[in-house]
Amino acid sequence: MKPKGLLLVLSGPSGAGKGTICQMLRNKLPDIGYSVSVTTRAPREGEVDGVNYFFKTVEEVKTMIAAGGLLEYAEVYGNYYGTPRDYVMELLEQGKDVILEIDIQGALQIKKRFPDGVFVFIVPPSLDELSSRIYKRGTDSEEVIKKRLASATGELAYASEYDYIIVNDIAEKATEKVLTVMEAERYRAARTYFIIDEICHCRKED
Amino acid sequence: MKPKGLLLVLSGPSGAGKGTICQMLRNKLPDIGYSVSVTTRAPREGEVDGVNYFFKTVEEVKTMIAAGGLLEYAEVYGNYYGTPRDYVMELLEQGKDVILEIDIQGALQIKKRFPDGVFVFIVPPSLDELSSRIYKRGTDSEEVIKKRLASATGELAYASEYDYIIVNDIAEKATEKVLTVMEAERYRAARTYFIIDEICHCRKED
Numbered sequence: 001m002k003p004k005g006l007l008l009v010l011s012g013p014s015g016a017g018k019g020t021i022c023q024m025l026r027n028k029l030p031d032i033g034y035s036v037s038v039t040t041r042a043p044r045e046g047e048v049d050g051v052n053y054f055f056k057t058v059e060e061v062k063t064m065i066a067a068g069g070l071l072e073y074a075e076v077y078g079n080y081y082g083t084p085r086d087y088v089m090e091l092l093e094q095g096k097d098v099i100l101e102i103d104i105q106g107a108l109q110i111k112k113r114f115p116d117g118v119f120v121f122i123v124p125p126s127l128d129e130l131s132s133r134i135y136k137r138g139t140d141s142e143e144v145i146k147k148r149l150a151s152a153t154g155e156l157a158y159a160s161e162y163d164y165i166i167v168n169d170i171a172e173k174a175t176e177k178v179l180t181v182m183e184a185e186r187y188r189a190a191r192t193y194f195i196i197d198e199i200c201h202c203r204k205e206d
Numbered sequence: 207m208k209p210k211g212l213l214l215v216l217s218g219p220s221g222a223g224k225g226t227i228c229q230m231l232r233n234k235l236p237d238i239g240y241s242v243s244v245t246t247r248a249p250r251e252g253e254v255d256g257v258n259y260f261f262k263t264v265e266e267v268k269t270m271i272a273a274g275g276l277l278e279y280a281e282v283y284g285n286y287y288g289t290p291r292d293y294v295m296e297l298l299e300q301g302k303d304v305i306l307e308i309d310i311q312g313a314l315q316i317k318k319r320f321p322d323g324v325f326v327f328i329v330p331p332s333l334d335e336l337s338s339r340i341y342k343r344g345t346d347s348e349e350v351i352k353k354r355l356a357s358a359t360g361e362l363a364y365a366s367e368y369d370y371i372i373v374n375d376i377a378e379k380a381t382e383k384v385l386t387v388m389e390a391e392r393y394r395a396a397r398t399y400f401i402i403d404e405i406c407h408c409r410k411e412d
Contacts, residue, residue: 121395123401123402123405124405125405126405127405127406153406156402156405156406157402159395159399159402160395160396160399160402161395162395163394163395164390164393164394164395164398165393165394165395165398165399165401165402166393167401177389177393180386180389180390180393181390181393183383183386183390184370184386184387184389184390184391185390187370187371187372187383187386187387188369188370188371189327189365189366189367189368189369189370189371190366192370192371193365193366193371195329195371195373196329196362196363196365196366196371199329199330199331199332199333199362200333200359200362
């Protein structure tokens with residue numbers, strides 16, 4: 001019997017570095033499944049449908065939500081973003097691991113709908129470091145940066161809802177730690193109990 | 207803040223190889239705490255009190271049991287065996303990991319009294335291999351061997367009570383897997399949540 005894949009949910013406050021770790025994991029695990037989100041916002045220059053996002057109309061996304069077709073979704077500044085359920089479930093059934101990099105609210109929605117996932121909370125080594133990372137990124141307006149910093153402390157409190165907490169001091173080291181968690185999770189009794197059936201049924205008859 | 211140590215409980219049917227793995231772990235982790243059991247049986251030649259066992263009278267052990275001083279105990283062929291609670295708890299409080307190699311009934315008693323432990327079930331790759339290992343060991347009488355084999359299938363069913371199941375095909379590899387589990391368990395949210403407090407309180411005031 002082939003075990004199902006792991007759903008690895010990487011989350012944490014913005015600036016914690018989950019995007020960098022996610023990219024490093026995908027480089028190290030080229031076969032890992034990666035969920036493409038749906039969105040109703042307009043494509044930005046260079047964004048490709050089915051690669052960066054599945055671009056949908058508001059009507060289409062509302063239909064998916066009503067049918068339970070999204071593992072999680074959010075409305076942000078008037079646009080919908082969500083994770084398509086079927087795509088992720090098919091990969092897991094095939095025995096393929098899937099990684100999801102997602103904000104805290106999204107991760108908590110997924111945990112309710114799919115508690116078998118492995119929920120990893122990435123945290124910065126300090127609030128000063130978090131602040132410095134968000135400023136360096138430079139893609140957000142001053143106003144957005146201030147909002148994000150203000151919510152960071154509140155967001156950190158959600159760590160207790162997760163299975164694991166990994167401090168992202170050096171991204172390579174944090175990535176190795178996530179890989180260690182993924183390996184250990186494969187030995188979890190709930191995931192490997194099928195081995196017991198295999199052992200008990202493979203005995204040669206005397 | 208220094209985190210508490212991990213209590214690693216290695217268990218499984220006899221012949222699964224938990225003793226070998228336990229010894230390999232102790233070689234790789236010379237600082238790991240190892241619990242010395244109490245027993246009421248007479249010392250065998252070469253056994254040293256406080257090293258192999260704490261040799262006690264039946265009265266002494268009964269007093270310990272009544273006072274909740276044993277994490278688990280069993281009466282086997284008229285002799286008591288048990289794991290002293292205080293010794294293990296002191297090591298964990300000091301931040302030291304402790305390993306316990308123990309039979310299934312003992313492990314399940316410990317799980318009730320100390321659910322924060324990490325419970326690893328070691329299984330043989332097949333029942334044929336289990337049978338061959340018990341015979342090769344040659345320390346048991348034919349009668350005892352037959353009893354052990356007969357109970358092996360039943361014992362394997364307890365795997366679902368554990369946190370992890372590790373197949374011991376090659377002992378070195380199985381030992382590495384246990385080390386991976388120990389590392390991952392250090393990142394468990396329940397064990398590392400103190401980091402969140404540290405992050406939130408170490409911010410320099412502007």
